[in-house]
Amino acid sequence: MKPITVIRKEHFNAAHRLHNPKWDDKTNKEVFGKCNNPNFHGHNYDLEVMVSGMLNQETGYLMDMKILSSIIKNQVINYMDHKNLNLDVDEFKTLNPTAENIAIVIFERIKAQLPNNLDLKIRLYETQRNIVEYPA
Amino acid sequence: MKPITVIRKEHFNAAHRLHNPKWDDKTNKEVFGKCNNPNFHGHNYDLEVMVSGMLNQETGYLMDMKILSSIIKNQVINYMDHKNLNLDVDEFKTLNPTAENIAIVIFERIKAQLPNNLDLKIRLYETQRNIVEYPA
Amino acid sequence: MKPITVIRKEHFNAAHRLHNPKWDDKTNKEVFGKCNNPNFHGHNYDLEVMVSGMLNQETGYLMDMKILSSIIKNQVINYMDHKNLNLDVDEFKTLNPTAENIAIVIFERIKAQLPNNLDLKIRLYETQRNIVEYPA
């Protein structure tokens, strides 16, 4: 028997602004363009949480999707949904909330809740055309 | 020959907050819930612009989709994309930016640019599960 | 101001079997084909509930989507999700659970919960290729 992957899709909405506080306004504007709007803009983020490991022969599950969904709800949805990522979410008070960094923060928050024998990958859709996977 | 409809899909991202300034904070919180977050949240808005009328037999077009796309770009995308609807868009400085009101504002802005013999309908996806059509 | 429509998408899974008890087995098999399997088959039903009426100027809502979602949950999801429509759902003990009849039953159940000044339409996806709208 080989390892198997289960994937759970969830969804949240948030406002954000791309900004590096070490740079001046002109550089921020050049690098981040309209994503640097000081009044923020926002997205519907589609999230895929991919967990891999060996099947539990008793249940026929890799892990109970209700438990996985509950971890995502506690660690991500309740924490980021309908929030301003820059102002309301601790990790992004000092970290630029690019799609890449949001995916890494989500990875770390969920990884801490999973048993060590399970591998984790995050796919985050910022729009239907801009997508990030971590780790690659 | 009967009337025909053409539909053009476009996309924009924005931040917003639902809030009625005539109400106190408690009422706003009760009615709008987490959509009332004073720091804003945001969405990927999918927009369908539906135009109806009689076919032009010379071109085989109802209207040139490049012209329709250009009207949408000028009246909606350049005006609302990567913006904070409450702070950056004139109409919503005094109007609550619910999906319903956003659809009505988009309808009025595009209608003013179309010939009178064409009918217009707007479909706006705030999320993949919350959708508005105006007029009904 | 013209009427506006809001649309809420929800989802449920169910088993069913197409069968007319007044017909013999041969006729049922001829008319309903593999949908007549006595052991049942099943679907992921995607449901769009479309409500139309005049905008509430105070809230900027046609109706609160949380209330609409709650009506759908009580009348449809809790009632049909993860059920065998023929065996577990009262209406289909004597009514053939075709997509058409499921849409009509959902229409009647939700209509009874809505104020009289709101119009209702149901769109039900039995698969991504077979869809029903009621009323037309």
Place this chain on the structure above:
Amino acid sequence: MKPITVIRKEHFNAAHRLHNPKWDDKTNKEVFGKCNNPNFHGHNYDLEVMVSGMLNQETGYLMDMKILSSIIKNQVINYMDHKNLNLDVDEFKTLNPTAENIAIVIFERIKAQLPNNLDLKIRLYETQRNIVEYPA
């Protein structure tokens, strides 16, 4: 009981070129742009066939979707799929194959096969962003 609508989705691929033979090359190029490429380009066309009428109480069907699917297959898919619309399809030897005209041709071909008491509407996706409905 009110009328009900059933919708069947099908799919075909074809090459085409937009061109009005009464115009000179310069006018064709100005009006149709890159769609006027004399070597043709092509699309995956998604087709929705919407049929409305009164439910058959015996079957619980408006009409048997296998029959509707078979009409679409005979009248549209076998006739247009993997074809060059301008060169291989009779109607477009003298008619410009815009999305609007393709929808009208499909409407006429299917309408001729349906009982008179059923209404018909066609929705054709030329791309995911350019869509036509006939009649409006």
Place this chain on the structure above:
Amino acid sequence: MKPITVIRKEHFNAAHRLHNPKWDDKTNKEVFGKCNNPNFHGHNYDLEVMVSGMLNQETGYLMDMKILSSIIKNQVINYMDHKNLNLDVDEFKTLNPTAENIAIVIFERIKAQLPNNLDLKIRLYETQRNIVEYPA
């Protein structure tokens, strides 16, 4: 030249029930919840069959998609579509038809029909939010 992957999407509908016959009813109900309904429920399963190997330079194909589609039709669609997985499909008479186990059974059935120099992976969508890949 590096290996390439081709992916073919197919679709089937089925009823199922999650149940471990070695456990008592209370344990089955606790672990599988509403998926344990003794009257069954059902799904539209979307299936992606991913085959990898070296390109055939003569045809420009990895393998003929008509042959791959035919293998999927014979091994999966004709075998599982419009069936009750627990009652009608041999493998699941003794194996719990979780999405994980369905993906593994599909993998084994298709793998047996492919040349040894081609690698195989299965992605199965039980719903649009619950997905399985085998092998990981």
Place this chain on the structure above:
Amino acid sequence: MKPITVIRKEHFNAAHRLHNPKWDDKTNKEVFGKCNNPNFHGHNYDLEVMVSGMLNQETGYLMDMKILSSIIKNQVINYMDHKNLNLDVDEFKTLNPTAENIAIVIFERIKAQLPNNLDLKIRLYETQRNIVEYPA
């Protein structure tokens, strides 16, 4: 820190014909079927460009998506959109434009524009049911 992947989706339309000039007409017809139509057919190609590497800590980007989008536009969209692949695109004057070969050509054209420390993968949807990934 581990490598991360960013994915950008783009879209183009084109006509093509599958044909091996070294074979006679009968063999071409047998192998490629209706895809061998000498008058061509066409597709809406959905393209996913996946780039992997180490995050830039200054920007929070793997690479600026505007730059990636610009490379895709220059190397693929402007080069293949609304074209006849066999007649208008140099690479396919001697190479059969199967989905596999189109993906490989796109890979080579984009790879030449990327820094060496970034990995590249292409996913090409010829239809929603026929997909290719290169490299596997």
